[in-house]
Every structure is written in C-alpha cells, then in structure tokens.
Amino acid sequence: MEEPDTAAILPEDHSATAREGSEAGGGAPTTGPRCPCSLPVSVEPVLFLSMFSVALQAPLSTQYLWDRISEDLGFNGSRRSECSNSSVPPDPLQKEVETLTAHWNLYISLGFFLVGIMVVPLLGSWSDMAGRRPVLILPNIGLALQAVVYLVVMYLKLPVVYFLVGRLLSGLSGDFNAILAGISGSFRDVGQHHWSYINPFWLVLATNVASALYAFLFVHESVYPDPSAKLLTARHHKAVWHLYSTGGSSGEDGGRLRRCKLWLYTLCFFLVVTVHFGSRDLFVLYELSSPLCWGSALIGYGSAAQHLAYLSSLLGLKVMQRCLKDSWVALVGLASNITGLVVFSVADTTELMFTGYGLCFLFMAATPVLRSKLSKLVGPSEQGALFASVACVESLCFLVGSSIFNSLYPASLHFMKGFPFLFAALVLFIPAGIIGWVCAFILFIVFLILNR
Template identity: 75%
Template sequence: MDEPDTAAILPEDLLSAASLDDQPPDSDDVHGGEAGVQTTGAAARPACPPPVSVEPVLFLSMFSVALQAPLCTQYLWDRISEDLGYNGSKSSDCVNSSAPPDPLQKEVETLTAHWNLYINLGGFLVGILVVPLLGSWSDVAGRRLVLVLPNLGLALQVVVYLVVMYLRLPVAYFLVGRLLSGLSGDFNAVLAGCFAYVADVSDRRSRTFRVAVLEACLGLSGMLASIIGGQWRRAQGYINPFWLVLATNLASALYAYLFVRESVHPDPSAKLLTTRHHKAVWRLYSTGGGSEGVGRFHRCKLWLYTLCFFLVVTVHFGSRDLYVLYELSSPLCWSSALIGYGSAALHLAYLSSLLGLKLMQRCLEDSWVALVGLASNIIGLVVFSVADSTQLMFTGYGLCFLFMAATPVLRSKLSKLVDPSEQGALFASVACVESSCYLVGSSLFNSLYPATRHFMKGFTFLFAAIVLFIPAGIIGVLQCLDQRRARRESAAS
C-alpha cells in the first residue's frame, strides 16, 4: 500500500485513530495492514469536510424514479387498451371469481407486462456495462460528474416520454428513452455515486449510520412520490406529473453541480472510455482490490457479504411486488385506501430502521444489528404468510419495523473491505447487483406466487423468510470468526 498522505487525513480521522488505540481492532477495518488510512493519489480526501452532502441528490433522484415508474405502467395500460379497443376495468368485487376472464383484458395485461419487461431489461443491460465504467472512473475523475450525468440522462428519458405522450407515438419509443438513460448510467449510477461519496467523507465508525440515512432517503422519497403520483394522475392525467419528474431530475443535477463539493482530488487526465475501469471492478473481486497483503479470507468476506446483500435485496424487491396482489385478493379484499396505508407503513419502516440502528449501535456491533434487522424481517414475513385478516396483516407490517437495518450494515462492511481509492468501483458493482436483484426477485416471486397459492396462499412469503436465514447465518459466522481472530491477535500482542 502507498504511504499515507498526512495532509489528506481529516482531523476527525486522527481523533478516531487515537480513540481506537486502546480498543481491540475490528477485523472489518483491517485491509492490507493500515485501517482506514486515506492513500495518496486521485482518491485522497480534501483537507476539510464538504459543507453539504449528497442526501438531497439521492432524495430528488429517487423521487423522480418512484413517481414515474407506476405512471409509466398505467400509461402503457391505457395506450395498449386504447389500441386494442378495450374499455373495461377490473371488478372491485374481489370475492366474485366465478365470472369468466375477459380475453381482451388478459391480452392487455400480457402486452403491458411484456413492454414493462422490455423497457426494464433494456435499461438494465445497458446500465450493467456503463455503471461500473462510471463508478471506477469517479475514483480518479471525481464524484460530482457521476452525480450530474445520470440525472441529465434521466431528464432526457423523461423528455422522450413527454414527446411520446404529446405526439401519441408508439409505446416502443419508451424503450428508446430508457436506453438513453442507461447510456448515462441510469439511477444505479446515482446510487453508486452517492454511497461512494458518503464513504469518502465519513469516518469508519459513523459510516454505517450515514449509509442508513441514505437508505432512509430512498424510503421517504418513495413514499412521498407514491402519495403524490396516484392522486395527481387521477386529477390531471399523465403529462403534468411527468413535467414534475423532469424538473426534479434537473434540480438534482443542478444541486450536485453547484453545491456538492468534490470528495476526491480529480485527475484531469483521467479517461472515461478505457477498459481499466472494468478491470478495476474485476480486480476488486478477483484479488480483493489494489492493496497488497490481502489474503484469501479477506476476498471470501467480500464475496460472502456481496452474496448476503444480493439475497436480502432480492427478498425485499420480490416480496414487495406481491404485497398489493396479496391484499387485493380474497380473503383480505383491501380497498385502495387500505393498500395506501399498508404502503405507508412499509415505507415508514425506513425511518424506524434508521432510528433502531442508531440506538442499537450504542451497545451492539454492526453484525448483530444486521441480525436483529433480519430477524424483524423474517418474523414479519412469517406473519404475512398466514395473514387472513386486516389486523394480522398490519401486525406483520409492525413487526417489520427494523427490516431495513441489514442493508446499510452490509454496504458499510463492503466499503470497509476495500481501499478508499476503490469506493466508486465497489458501489458501482453493488448498484449492478441491486439492479439484478430487482430482475431476479420480480421474476422468481411473481412466478412462485401463482404456482403455490393453490395449497398455501402465503407460501411465497414463507419462502422469502427461509431464504433470509442464509445471509443471517453467513453474517453471524463471519462475526464470530472476526471476534475469535481479534482475541487471538490481542493475546499474541
């Protein structure tokens, strides 16, 4: 590892290092012999902390994505219905299932689902190539451009959508807009840039909480967008809400450009279009990063924590797709108002998880905090699997009040396993993993639900709870091994 640049070490880093002298080392903070030391080069921190951070960027970007996603699906439904001459609507009486299904409605549902799949898959396939490129490039060129460019790409996507709506072009042009957004990194690049920025400016003790704050921004903006979007569409149609989406993306890009201060020292000679950025991501997982002295156990931890993150987020995305479907059907037969309350309760868990994480960190290691969060999620999913009444369903939502505590811990642990000069590459790969979680979770859970509902309607939720035991076991075993290793090193010294 390069010799540390003392001019680039923040005052709080020195205080934190001094406070750790009398404490046993945290194995997650050990990487190549020097824990948490900012190296020289393009990724070194500025001499003083930035006056503002990236939470507003992530909040605004997530708001725009959460606002437009359901509106796009509804617009596709309406346009395809119009093209096929279908004027019906779903019956509000969910108990009456004796009526034969309308074949035209089934065709509309199929075509809408297919176009949704094409649009999402197109954005994913382009983004999985571009996001690692941008993330690794930000390690040398600076974070701010990686926050600005994807928001401009998202704004360009909305412009295409508005042109389609004004000129009533074929819905296939929605795919063109999504591909243009994917070429700029899409929302995943914003995620990678924001989490890498927080890793740059936070010390190692506060990093988990700072990451949890970003996670809470995702939940709050998603809840706000869900409330606004549905009401506004019913009142004024599709076009005006999409103008708000455009304004939000532009505001996020403008804020990042004007107010977010660089967290790394940019290298003006850094090139974007080069294979070294993808190689940096590959080296991260094949050799454990650019630091010397990294052993096999360290690389295994990087892979295992990534696997845990994949399983946890896949369960989150997959089960979230089924909540509304589960609540609409018998025996719950919820109205739109109750579904809204359920969605609000789910999003409020982001706040309760943030508060719970902050409180638990005072007496527990991060790994045990993650296990408590997974236990909350598992218990809630088990209750969902047997819920046959409104009271029991809301009990499940209440028991999930800490279900988001695990993901910020996993992001933080991954961040501590790599060099400061590799944070962009790491979080770019994590963003791609998160995007693949959405595809895998949606495909798996939406296929499993109709295949198993004839013998147990809530089996899919029970299956999700069982899957979460895998990351819980991995996190627990790794923490026990880390503690045993720390005790052995302490006894040897």
C-alpha cells in the same frame, strides 16, 4: 433499481479531504485542491431528491401498467363489489392482467439491466479519477429523460413498450445505482384514469432536474479530477475485478481474508437486495387484485407505510448501533423482513396487510450494514471501484429478482397467491445464516484469545 438505503451508504472519500493515489484505476494522484467552482455543501440533498423520485414513480408505474392492460383487455374487476368476495370464482381476465403486468415489469427490468450492467462499472471506477460530481449529475439527467418519456407515453397513450425506452435512457446514464456509486402514494384522483398519473411524473421530472442542478452548482468535489481520465476503457472493469480477485490493495497476508469477506458479504448483499427488488415489484399487483382489491388511496397508504420503514430502519439502525455490533444489527433487520414477508404471504385483509408493513419496520437495516462492511474492506482510492461493483450487483439483483418473482407470481396464483413472499422469506435465511456464522466465528476467536 433498489429502493435506496437511508444510512451507511456513502463511500469513505465523501469527506472534504482529497486522497492520494488511485491504485485501482491507475490514474493520476488525487491530492490537490477542490474544484474552485463548487461550494462546500453536503451531498445528502442529491441522495434525498433522487430517492424521492425513485420512491414516487415505482408504485405508479405498476399501477399505470395495470390500468392500461386492464383497459386493453376490457377488465374492470377491481371496481366490482364482489371483488373481495372469496365465494365468487376468480375472473380469468384478472389472472391475465396480473400475468401481463408482471411480465411487462420483467421486460422493462431486463432492458434496463442489459444496459446498466455495462455502464455503471465504467462510471463508478471512472469517478475515482475524474471526480464524483459528473457521476452525480449524469444519472439525474437520465432519470429526468425517463420521466419525459413516461409523460409522453401517458399524454399520447402510446403502447406501454415505450416505457422500455425510458428505462434504457436511464440505464445509459447509470440510474440511481450510479448515484450511490458516486456519493459514496396517493397523488392520484380516482376517476381521472390516465390523466391521474400526469402530475406525479411531472413532480418526478422536476425532482430529477433539481437534483442534477444541485449537484452541478453546490456539491464540492472530493476527488481531485484527472483531466486525462478516460471513461470508455476496460481499465475500470479491471479495477472492479481486481477487488474480488486479490482482495484489493491489501498485502499478501490480508488479501485472502479480505477476498473471502468480500465474496461472502457480496453474496449476502445480493440475496437481500434480490428479495427487496423481487417482492417490491409484487406489492402493488398483490394489492390491486382480489381479495384485497385496493384502490389508489389504499395503495398510496401502503406505499407510505413501506417507505416509512426506511425512516424507522434508519432510527433503529442508529439506536441499535449503540449497543449491538453491526452484524447483530443486520440479523435484527433480516428478522424484521422475514416476519413481515410471512405475514404478506397469507394477507387476505387490509388489516393483515398493514400488519405486515408494520412488522417490516426494520427491514432496511441489513443493507446499509453490508454496504458499510464492504466499504471498510478496501482503501480510499478503491471506493469508486467498490461501489461500482456493488451497483453491478444491484443491477443483477434487479434482473434476478424481477425475473424470479414476476415469473413465480403468475405461476403460483392457482395454489397460493402469496407464495412468492413466503419464498422470499425463506431466501433471507441464507444471508442470516452466513452473517450468524461469521458472528459465531468471531466470538470463537475472541474466546480463544481471552483464554490463552
């Protein structure tokens, strides 16, 4: 799952006003009063709590896999004084640990994808008729169950294959992608080994439970629920396909243009998020191994620096939108991401690694813009179907990114350790070119109109 966007990710029907019609889902009219059992409270705390949970457990899971695999293979290289000494030949056990950790990340991602790709479209489109609140509650319950499984694995030191069970449970409930469809560091003590992961995952569990309870008790319903709406029906998948085959509920004249924009912006979104997923999986691996050989404290600082970029991206987004069009904001965000990835590809010192994090201070500005552009292309009654399709794309990005980068990393260790980051930077030139071409085309049309 993607590290969540911090802006422009809420569907249009997040407002208090109930909407009429549900053309994409074919359900009953959605006009009517709100659910009387819920208070008119903002949905942002659900997003924040879920985002905090996802951001907390992602680097810890990779570190735990690294430690468990290192223990099984008898590798303790990251604690050797010569770890950062480039004159010492690389330990073959380290390469094996890196390879196995990358592969287990891939297997867990694959299992999650196969389940999530079927569940998320159902939940997202179903929310257009049945209401948004159930789609806010169910994924948080699934994420809480995942945390329970992870805790059991850590307490009992079960094989890491059981991590896959936790991800499957989360995928069955839609995971964080379903939450997006529905709404429109250093916690470890060095030396305590596996027990050092326990407290953070208890915090993950508590956060998911709190998020589910908040959504159940306080979040108002923005769609008048249709009691007859069915979850297990092919109609929801058809609603998603309807958007991309016809351009949504727009008329004949606008349908073709909207369909073209939907495909182009979805392609850009796919490439950007694939790079985010793929490169994110590698940061902890890259930092744990030589020549950086970071410990838990530095990994925590690196994770904090990476997540501070979400806040700086949000602030930058708000500032840039005052003087720039959305497309130019996306291009600036892509430029920030590209330069940071290039620095990561050659980072062999702690200072250079943090320089890369600093250059990525606007790296998340592109994805909220793309979400917003997609949201504006469809009507209010199709927001759930749209964000279900976006969530499916995210699940596909999760699989493709994990597959490519977790396979490319061990394959490139012998000639350039940071090559996957360089490859990621090159991929981002494609969406930058598409968005730039769209900007140029719009400017050309405006020029023609002004000079008629």
